[in-house]
Amino acid sequence: MGRADLANTSCPVSRVIERVGDPWVLMILREAFLGTRRFDDFQVQTGVSPHLLSQRLKQLCEDEILQRRAYNAHPPRYEYLLTDKGRDLWPVIIALRNWGQTWLGGETITLTHKACGARIDPVMTCPDCGTPLGARDVQADLSPEFKQERKTRREGKG
Amino acid sequence: MGRADLANTSCPVSRVIERVGDPWVLMILREAFLGTRRFDDFQVQTGVSPHLLSQRLKQLCEDEILQRRAYNAHPPRYEYLLTDKGRDLWPVIIALRNWGQTWLGGETITLTHKACGARIDPVMTCPDCGTPLGARDVQADLSPEFKQERKTRREGKG
DNA sequence: AATGCTAACTTCAGATTTTGAAGCGTGTCA
DNA sequence: TGACACGCTTCAAAATCTGAAGTTAGCATT
Numbered sequence: 001m002g003r004a005d006l007a008n009t010s011c012p013v014s015r016v017i018e019r020v021g022d023p024w025v026l027m028i029l030r031e032a033f034l035g036t037r038r039f040d041d042f043q044v045q046t047g048v049s050p051h052l053l054s055q056r057l058k059q060l061c062e063d064e065i066l067q068r069r070a071y072n073a074h075p076p077r078y079e080y081l082l083t084d085k086g087r088d089l090w091p092v093i094i095a096l097r098n099w100g101q102t103w104l105g106g107e108t109i110t111l112t113h114k115a116c117g118a119r120i121d122p123v124m125t126c127p128d129c130g131t132p133l134g135a136r137d138v139q140a141d142l143s144p145e146f147k148q149e150r151k152t153r154r155e156g157k158g
Numbered sequence: 159m160g161r162a163d164l165a166n167t168s169c170p171v172s173r174v175i176e177r178v179g180d181p182w183v184l185m186i187l188r189e190a191f192l193g194t195r196r197f198d199d200f201q202v203q204t205g206v207s208p209h210l211l212s213q214r215l216k217q218l219c220e221d222e223i224l225q226r227r228a229y230n231a232h233p234p235r236y237e238y239l240l241t242d243k244g245r246d247l248w249p250v251i252i253a254l255r256n257w258g259q260t261w262l263g264g265e266t267i268t269l270t271h272k273a274c275g276a277r278i279d280p281v282m283t284c285p286d287c288g289t290p291l292g293a294r295d296v297q298a299d300l301s302p303e304f305k306q307e308r309k310t311r312r313e314g315k316g
Numbered sequence: 317a318a319t320g321c322t323a324a325c326t327t328c329a330g331a332t333t334t335t336g337a338a339g340c341g342t343g344t345c346a
Numbered sequence: 347t348g349a350c351a352c353g354c355t356t357c358a359a360a361a362t363c364t365g366a367a368g369t370t371a372g373c374a375t376t
Contacts, residue, residue, distance in 0.1 A: 002335070003181055005205065010265040012258035013188045013251060019262075020254075021181040023161055030171045033293060034300075039324050044311050047163065049364050054325060075372040077323060082293075085261050090293035091282045092257065093171060095249040096178075100170035103243050104177075107168040107301040114295055118286035122296070124249045125283045128276035135191060135240075135248035137272055138280070142192075143265040153202050160364075197353050207335050212354065233343040235352060 010146035019063050020089065024048045024056050026096070032066065032086065033093055037079040065089065094122050168304035177221050178247065182206045182214050184254070190224065190244065191251055195237035223247065252280050 006018035020026065027046040036042055043053050057080055060066040065086035071079045094111075098121055101108055113120050124133045131137070142150070164176035178184065185204040194200055201211050215238055218224040223244035229237045252269075256279055259266055271278050282291045289295070300308070 002205075006181065006185070011188070012262065012265060012267055013255050014185060015262050015264065016254045016258040017181050017184045017188075021179075021184045023164065023175050023179040026175045026179045027164070027172060030169070030175075034298065040322090041312075043324095044314075045308060047160075049366095050325065051327080051365090052363065072323095075323075075370090078325095087293045088260065089253075089257055091253040092250065094282060095247075095253045096174045097171050099247055099250065100174040102246065104170065104173050106173065107170060107304050109170055109301070109304070110299040112297045112299070113284045113286060113289070113291070114297055115289060116284060116287040118284065120284050120286055120296075122282040122291050123285045124252060124280040125288075126271045126274060126276065126278050127281045127290070128271060128278055129274040130283075130288055131271070131273060132285070133271070133280050135245045138278075139270045139272055140192065141268040141270070143267070146265050146267070150203060154199075156202075198351090201353095207337095208354065209336090209356080210334065230352095233341090233352075236354095 010143065010149045019059075020065070020092070022056070024052055025060065026093070028053070028056055028060065029065075029086070029089055030093055032080070032082050033090060037081060039078070039080075042080070060086070091122075091124075095124075098122070168301065168307045177217075178223070178250070180214070182210055183218065184251070186211070186214055186218065187223075187244070187247055188251055190238070190240050191248060195239060197236070197238070200238070218244070249280075249282075253282075256280070 003018065006014040006021075009015065020029065024046065027048065028042055031042050031045050034045075036045060039050075039053065039057070042048070042057070043050055046053070048056070057066065057068070061068050061080070063085075064083050066080045067083050067086075068078050068080055071077055097109055097111075100106075101121070111120055111122065112118070125131060126133055126137075161176065164172040164179075167173065178187065182204065185206065186200055189200055189203050192203075194203060197208075197211065197215070200206070200215070201208055204211070206214070215224065215226070219226050219238070221243075222241050224238045225241050226236050226238055229235055255267055255269075258264075259279070269278055269280065270276070283289060284291055284295075
């Protein structure tokens with residue numbers, strides 16, 4: 001199948017994975033949320049090679065997750081900023097952080113809710129009733145197309 | 159630096175990325191949350207090559223995200239189940255789903271909160287005051303070690 | 317006017333990883 | 347005896363990644 005084909009499935013999760021499901025992309029996003037904007041800073045803080053960084057930043061700009069902007073005309077200098085679309089990936093990074101701190105321990109990133117001042121670990125909740133949510137509290141139903149696609153794959157294998 | 163070194167940083171996010179920040183691992187997790195348990199089903203539904211699937215499943219078992227269990231002794235047959243640790247990655251997959259449905263459109267996975275019956279899109283909220291949270295509502299503070307590590311990297315580049 | 321410096325990349329060869337197809341081992345069922 | 351299912355393993359070719367070095371554009375210093 002190949003990784004690129006993930007974009008063409010009926011699954012909303014795989015279509016996202018094709019775009020951001022890459023270790024370096026996730027590292028770049030982490031950095032962006034920590035406030036990093038410049039090529040060399042991304043490079044130093046993530047440890048990615050400049051070649052790959054260049055590719056990934058291009059991709060992310062094409063996907064409108066980051067935006068490349070000149071912050072200086074002479075000499076030409078650019079920075080990479082999160083777009084609204086990119087900023088909306090925050091829950092993904094936070095979910096990773098939460099899991100890391102729960103299950104891997106070690107150093108921490110402390111989060112403070114600016115509005116109420118509390119130190120928090122953000123939680124997935126039901127927007128309707130406000131209850132915290134886990135895998136077992138929610139039922140997932142696939143769209144007919146996605147269901148059909150899965151059935152076809154199952155049958156096509158033999 | 160290389161991807162394996164992500165495990166040895168002071169950043170809780172990169173340590174997680176080293177373990178689950180891979181497209182195929184994320185696809186395997188998606189499948190696991192959809193109820194898939196068997197090797198061949200993972201293979202067919204994710205499109206990963208059997209070689210890689212085998213590697214990734216091994217990794218995931220070592221990391222105790224999945225558990226390999228015999229469901230039949232003769233002939234020997236195995237299945238892969240989410241552990242508690244693995245099930246706790248649910249918010250990551252849901253965060254990806256949410257973003258996909260908001261920004262990429264297309265087919266959907268409908269989620270229903272079993273307890274209250276509502277169709278929902280789970281939301282990251284403040285456990286203290288119950289407010290929905292976005293990137294700008296929260297301040298992140300790094301542990302002293304992590305800060306120091308970043309400073310060292312910055313200085314070491316020249 | 318030559319040298320050095322910074323930032324943002326690009327290039328390239330060697331190493332590593334991934335893909336895709338094929339095959340294997342164990343055991344059941346007809 | 348033969349066909350089939352499942353859970354993998356093997357291997358070579360293709361693709362990707364790493365790390366070091368180089369490039370470009372312009373400012374600043376000697």
